[in-house]
Amino acid sequence: MKPTNTFMLAFCSIFAAACSTKNKMNNTIKEPIAKIKPTNLEKHGDVRTDNYYWLNQREDQEVIAYIEEENKYYNEVTAHTKDFQKDLFEEMKSRIKEDDTSVPYFNNGYWYITRFEKGKDYPIYSRKKGTLDAPEEIMFDCNELAKDHAYFQLGGLNISDDNKFAAFGVDTVSRREYTIQIKNLETGEIMPTKIEKTTGGSTWAADNKSLFYSRKDEQTLRADRIFKHTLGNDVAQDELIFNEKDETFSTYIYRSKSRKYLIIGSESTMTSEYQILEASNPDGKFSVFQKRTRGLEYSVSHYNDHFYIVTNKDKATNFKLMITPETATTKENWKDLIPHREDVLLEGIDIFKDYLVVSERFNGLSHIKIQPWQNPDQAYYLPFENETFTAYTTTNLDFDTEILRYGYQSMATPSSVIDFNMRTKEKTVKKEQEVLGGKFNKENYIEERVWATATDGTKIPISLVYKKDLKKDGSNPLLQYAYGSYGSTMEPYFSTVRLSLLDRGFIYAIAHIRGGEDLGREWYENGKLLKKKNTFTDYIDCSKFLIDQKYTSPQHLYAEGGSAGGLLMGVVLNDAPELYNGVIAQVPFVDVVTTMLDDSIPLTTGEYDEWGNPNEKEYYDYMKSYSPYDNVKAQDYPNLYISTGFHDSQVQYWEPAKWVAKLRALRTNKNLLLLDTNMDAGHGGASGRFEALKEVAKEFAFLLDLEGIKK
Incomplete structure (x- = not known):
């Protein structure tokens, strides 16, 4: 399915x-x-x-x-x-580079790296403080964690704002029922807390002790409830924050890129609804962004004092981009920013301090548009030459940067991770997938x-x-x-x-x-x-x-x-x-x-x-x-x-x-x-x-x- x-x-x-x-x-x-x-x-x-x-x-x-x-x-x-x-x-x-390493990305004072060692099946997640020359801190060696299991999957890795705690989910059965645990990254201790029957995903509030997560119904495995766990408390004391009672919907929670808001999402195939709460107020009450209306789909991104909404409102079949003040989130306040286009599908956006990046699809191929906030008429597309290809934005967690990280590949071109300077239009290939053996030539x-x-x-x-x-x-x-x-x-x-x-x-x-x-x-x-x-x-x-x-x-x-x-x-x-x-x-x-x-x-x-x-x-x-x-x-x-x-x-x-x-x-x-x-x-x-x-x-x-x- x-x-x-x-x-x-x-x-x-x-x-x-x-x-x-x-x-x-x-x-x-x-x-x-x-x-x-x-x-x-x-x-x-x-x-x-x-x-x-x-x-x-x-x-x-x-x-x-x-x-x-x-x-x-x-x-x-x-x-x-x-x-x-x-x-x-x-x-x-x-053909596979066994001792492979991801392109590091920077977030909240640390460089994060995923790497594999030769002969081993599972990734090692690590980080370095401040600079890539700093000592490596291994957060999780999944090869060790997987030793006693025929199946092992670690997911939902999520670091608290003070960089001290890591929440993570583990599935050892392959039914996508994860047990969430918490690791103290300073001491290396995995705490005794075990939160079962979850999606594996979770998010920290700004207080570094409140962890929000979604739990699944034991029979249907539908993600139907959002809970709040407080560090130091027994799981049985976890507070039910939201119960999605409509059986055609599932629910999840995440933190906005701006880090200001906790956001609960509820989605069915053709309808969505979000609830928001400032991350600095984890004991507060979530408010509905725009109540669900059958057939209305939308997603929200926060920047400065506004929300940016990708939506099919007003029969925008291929979606459009709208904007609304964070103090007035219901749909009557939404204003068009990028109008609907009959021949272009708006797939998503990435927001930066000086640029809006728009992921689009037309004529069956993906395209990435760079639009300066101050001079939208100077917008341009990244140039791609292949007859058939795929391009996509990747990990872009920093607002205050002029560097866009994106991926590119085609059926004969190995995947690449590229850093693109949106101001100078210079690109740096940070990594191209290696095909070992000496026999591969895309020509x-x-x-x-x-x-x-x-x-x-x-x-x-x-x-x-x-x-x-x-x-x-x-x-x-x-x-x-x-x-x-x-x-x-x-x-x-x-x-x-x-x-x-x-x-x-x-x-x-x-x-x-x-x-x-x-x-x-x-x-x-x-x-x-x-x-x-x-x-x-x-x-x-x-x-x-x-x-x-x-x-x-x-x-x-x-x-x-x-x-x-x-x-x-x-x-x-x-x-x-x-x-x-x-x-x-x-x-x-x-x-x-x-x-x-x-x-x-x-x-x-x-x-x-x-x-x-x-x-x-x-x-x-x-x-x-x-x-x-x-x-x-x-x-x-x-x-x-x-x-x-x-x-x-x-x-x-x-x-x-x-x-x-x-x-x-x-x-x-x-x-x-x-x-x-x-x-x-x-x-x-x-x-x-x-x-x-x-x-x-x-x-x-x-x-x-x-x-x-x-x-």
Whole structure:
């Protein structure tokens, strides 16, 4: 279902694998067959019979035994690729600078650094006081903290104003339920306080003792409450500050860049609301910035005595920037600063003392605009030359600076962190991602952006990268990736692991289909709710275009998507199986109707504005018409590799498990159908940087072996 930034970064590096007629995998091994235990599910007078509903009993030993049987089958069928997997893992690992260090950033008297040491999976967070020549203070060595855990994730690192305390969240189960703890950075002591069932995020008030955080509902995992913890007090004494009772909303808290305000946010898919309180008055009462109005979205930034609001107010579909005094925050006081534009999506802003930086998107590409406060007519855009690329502002915590830090990359250009002087227009590349091994040269690859025509005449952009000497004769293996939900834009990004495919003759394509926000807010609106099928037909039309233009052929075309992109894969498999030789579906959201009818499942109620509420018959009927699990049919299917995590909190493991069981029962051919369940992980897969590579290597070995590529 809906991704976090971490999820999206993880899946940007993982690629589809599938079978072809060249495969030598052992099809004589007996497939697992799930027991049929019919359960009738009735809604709106319609009865659906689910033969595998019993698989949702996580603690049932029969369920666990079936999942383990599927894992055994997967391992036996792919046993001959294990050595190749190891070789690919070492190859991908060899491109990574193991002793890597982030570009330091300065905040409140300290330089903060994240670094990795050779041979270790997890980051080390450190800081230096005043100057980069100062002694290093190690705040957290995650390699030590992760020693006794199969999964480990540290998040929400947050330093108090006096630089003495660090609040942080730890997840050791991979269900995104973090336990917040506090470390005294002066003594090195991790205090006994443990705040469980949280999002991991927190923020300090200006008094250095009041810590605000969001807690999750134990069953649904919806972030529904904001608490205040006071240093020295027992957690049981924590004060409930806000309870978000609307089940379609989640809530969080943060501190404004100006450090003046604590801000509580409440958001659903299409509505937002904020509450503010001066950080110097943590015992005060939060006031509503602008009460929620269905369909009104806004976000707030504070500077001097004003708030700056990015909003869709007044039917500003692509959003606009408004300003209001901090003493008059309701919408009747908001004034336009940057008006709405039909062809430009306003994605966000960064505020500095002398400059306003605006992140925009038009014609499907990101752009960064620099606008001096005193002379707005002297505004200019950062120049970018590639045909397809992504640019984004990064860590910019200092108001009083003329330096903007931003990132840049393309599908053939490694990512760079750049400091740009907004006054002199000089730029300094602080770091460019190193690709080790001595074989990579970006001049050896071609990047393209082409446009497919959808069924309804809409032009759909596709970003491509491939080796320069490749011939467009239909014989090339091509991996087509897409997501297409929640307005998440799929950027044309660089990947070192992708080189293992490109250098073996693959083309890699990102289809920027509707449901994302790649071409503006309308692009999203036309790919959700009762227009969701545009997402699926766009992807299929992109595939047909790539075949027609001789980039590939159905014998060599592979599709990949994860989570809501796994839903996309499921629909594509049912509707156009003949176009693909193989499909990868990672943590796929495929049982749409059943999941969206079960409000006890994490995240369900908050998804109604994305998919619709099936308690209403119109949405029920529409969802059922495309839900992959409900529409599995007796037909030939491509070769399939399906992966999931047993502890997944976003797409429960039983969705792919039930889907595989039903596909086994109904498909009319004997192509491979594999389910690979990580019994230790959740939605984002393995937690260590090298453990994650092993998951990619499994998929790559599968794909390359089936293409007849053995080394």
